[in-house]
Amino acid sequence: MTPTPLDADAPLIQLDHVHKQFANGTVALRSMSITIGEHAFVSLVGPSGCGKSTALRLIAGLTEPSAGRIIRHASLGTNNAIGFVFQEPTLMPWTTVAENVYLPLRVQGISRRQAGPRIDAVLDMVGLRSFSKAYPRELSGGMKMRVSIARALITQPKLLLMDEPFAALDEMTRFKLNDDLLALWERHRWTVIFVTHSVYESAYLSTRVVVMAPRPGRVIADLAQEAAYPRRDAFRISAEYGAFCRTISEQLHHARPTHV
Amino acid sequence: MSEPDTPALNIAQCRRARIDRALQIVVPIIVLLAALVAWEAIVRIKQIPHYIIPTPSLVAQTLIKDWHTLAPSLWFTLELTFAALAMATLGGVLLAIVLSMSRWAELAFLPFAVILQVTPIVAIAPLIMIYVDSTFGALLICAWIVAFFPILSNTIIGLRSADHNLRDLFQLYRASPSQRMRWLLIPSSLPYFLGGLKIAGGLALIGAVVAEFVAGATGKNTGLASRVLEASFRTEIPRMFAALVLICLCGVLIYLLFNGLSRWLLGRWHESELKGDR
Ligand SMILES: Nc1ncnc2c1ncn2[C@@H]1O[C@H](COP(=O)(O)OP(=O)(O)O)[C@@H](O)[C@H]1O
Ligand SMILES: [Mg+2]
Numbered sequence: 277m278t279p280t281p282l283d284a285d286a287p288l289i290q291l292d293h294v295h296k297q298f299a300n301g302t303v304a305l306r307s308m309s310i311t312i313g314e315h316a317f318v319s320l321v322g323p324s325g326c327g328k329s330t331a332l333r334l335i336a337g338l339t340e341p342s343a344g345r346i347i348r349h350a351s352l353g354t355n356n357a358i359g360f361v362f363q364e365p366t367l368m369p370w371t372t373v374a375e376n377v378y379l380p381l382r383v384q385g386i387s388r389r390q391a392g393p394r395i396d397a398v399l400d401m402v403g404l405r406s407f408s409k410a411y412p413r414e415l416s417g418g419m420k421m422r423v424s425i426a427r428a429l430i431t432q433p434k435l436l437l438m439d440e441p442f443a444a445l446d447e448m449t450r451f452k453l454n455d456d457l458l459a460l461w462e463r464h465r466w467t468v469i470f471v472t473h474s475v476y477e478s479a480y481l482s483t484r485v486v487v488m489a490p491r492p493g494r495v496i497a498d499l500a501q502e503a504a505y506p507r508r509d510a511f512r513i514s515a516e517y518g519a520f521c522r523t524i525s526e527q528l529h530h531a532r533p534t535h536v
Numbered sequence: 537m538s539e540p541d542t543p544a545l546n547i548a549q550c551r552r553a554r555i556d557r558a559l560q561i562v563v564p565i566i567v568l569l570a571a572l573v574a575w576e577a578i579v580r581i582k583q584i585p586h587y588i589i590p591t592p593s594l595v596a597q598t599l600i601k602d603w604h605t606l607a608p609s610l611w612f613t614l615e616l617t618f619a620a621l622a623m624a625t626l627g628g629v630l631l632a633i634v635l636s637m638s639r640w641a642e643l644a645f646l647p648f649a650v651i652l653q654v655t656p657i658v659a660i661a662p663l664i665m666i667y668v669d670s671t672f673g674a675l676l677i678c679a680w681i682v683a684f685f686p687i688l689s690n691t692i693i694g695l696r697s698a699d700h701n702l703r704d705l706f707q708l709y710r711a712s713p714s715q716r717m718r719w720l721l722i723p724s725s726l727p728y729f730l731g732g733l734k735i736a737g738g739l740a741l742i743g744a745v746v747a748e749f750v751a752g753a754t755g756k757n758t759g760l761a762s763r764v765l766e767a768s769f770r771t772e773i774p775r776m777f778a779a780l781v782l783i784c785l786c787g788v789l790i791y792l793l794f795n796g797l798s799r800w801l802l803g804r805w806h807e808s809e810l811k812g813d814r
């Protein structure tokens with residue numbers, strides 16, 4: 277097993293021997309310990325059912341661990357420090373793109389007029405400024421995902437959690453969104469925890485890949501990727517990228533469930 | 537998009553869409569008129585006496601001739617129906633909100649709602665007539681009972697059907713219960729509520745008419761059902777038909793009203809009301 281790399285930057289959030297067992301007895305996570313450093317782009321990779329979503333929900337505070345601790349360091353802050361992007365766009369179909377993006381600020385009691393410039397700014401970031409008055413159903417799958425990302429970014433979170441955000445999209449759209457997400461991240465350097473089941477996606481995006489195995493869900497490898505940013509299409513055919521994909525795949529091989 | 541014939545194609549397409557929309561209104565009207573003409577013709581040709589089946593034209597004449605007694609009854613029935621519906625909506629929605637907030641409240645109260653729902657209104661109506669002095673009050677309660685349940689059950693389902701990821705999102709941003717209710721649960725439940733309202737609208741009218749039959753109410757201040765009963769005692773068949781036509785019109789009015797409301801509220805976003813290009 278490769279040595280566990282630690283992120284050079286200050287720790288932002290830490291899972292310390294976290295167990296999660298559901299009421300029906302399923303052990304979704306067993307003794308998961310990872311430390312996420314500031315400004316990192318960490319991917320969680322593993323077969324479905326290995327507890328990736330559960331780990332994200334624990335980090336977001338949407339569910340509590342059955343045992344162990346989740347340490348949120350002071351640098352994370354408290355007020356809307358976390359943005360969440362789900363696998364589905366999860367937009368409110370009854371209202372427009374702008375109103376969907378406004379939601380996190382609306383909950384904070386910020387008036388629509390005050391929020392206006394911030395809404396325009398995040399929609400600009402994801403390239404959807406001209407669609408602010410459209411309804412979600414009028415958008416393509418990729419555009420809806422962009423809206424969902426804009427909504428997560430509007431509170432300027434320290435930590436962005438993404439749960440297989442591009443899994444349902446076609447490959448062309450996925451590559452485009454990968455590049456756009458990376459470009460944004462290079463500029464803003466929020467911390468990202470990105471769940472995916474794609475080896476290639478994780479290798480392309482991340483500074484670090486955490487490989488998980490199911491039954492019970494656990495971490496089996498923690499791999500650093502030193503390749504420099506910006507990473508663009510050329511990186512997809514580099515030897516470095518190929519080698520990293522191989523390493524991740526080998527680790528995932530151990531994670532393969534014995535009976536499928 | 538740059539082919540020279542594209543605009544012409546679009547105009548042709550728009551025109552076809554317009555004609556299609558017009559036909560949607562015209563066709564049912566033509567068929568209805570044809571049925572009336574056929575009815576008129578058959579009754580005249582077979583010389584069926586008007587005390588068995590009156591012609592549509594005689595019904596129309598009766599409607600005009602007796603308008604001074606029918607109009608107050610029409611008004612009475614409409615008032616009764618809409619009052620019952622308003623009460624059912626208010627009660628149904630409020631109770632749904634309370635029940636959806638607490639499993640225990642639902643466990644405790646839902647059986648009562650179900651018992652009220654499954655007992656035929658004709659069977660309860662006589663009791664209500666005994667207990668409630670005011671005729672209007674008794675009729676109102678009957679119509680309310682039948683209209684209440686679809687609104688309650690649909691709204692409960694609606695409030696529960698909010699997307700679970702959106703619920704998580706509201707939790708993540710620490711939305712208050714009232715923000716969650718106003719911005720997530722109520723909009724999510726709107727299509728279900730409106731579905732319930734459409735059913736309840738029809739049922740409220742049925743409840744109002746049936747209750748009046750059971751009450752056997754007579755006199756000046758009564759609804760269309762009493763006019764039907766009255767006419768049947770006196771075997772004034774055309775008058776019976778005239779009152780019946782008005783009851784039908786009430787039903788159609790309610791149907792159109794709530795369909796319009798539903799289209800207006802959901803037209804931009806909900807699958808059930810989306811139309812046009814896919
Ligand atoms: N609410 C729940 N109740 C019971 N079991 C659950 C629940 N959520 C997830 N699980 C189970 O926990 C395991 C991990 O699930 P999840 O975190 O969704 O995995 P992943 O996202 O990696 O596919 C799975 O076996 C799943 O069936
Ligand atoms: Mg998952």
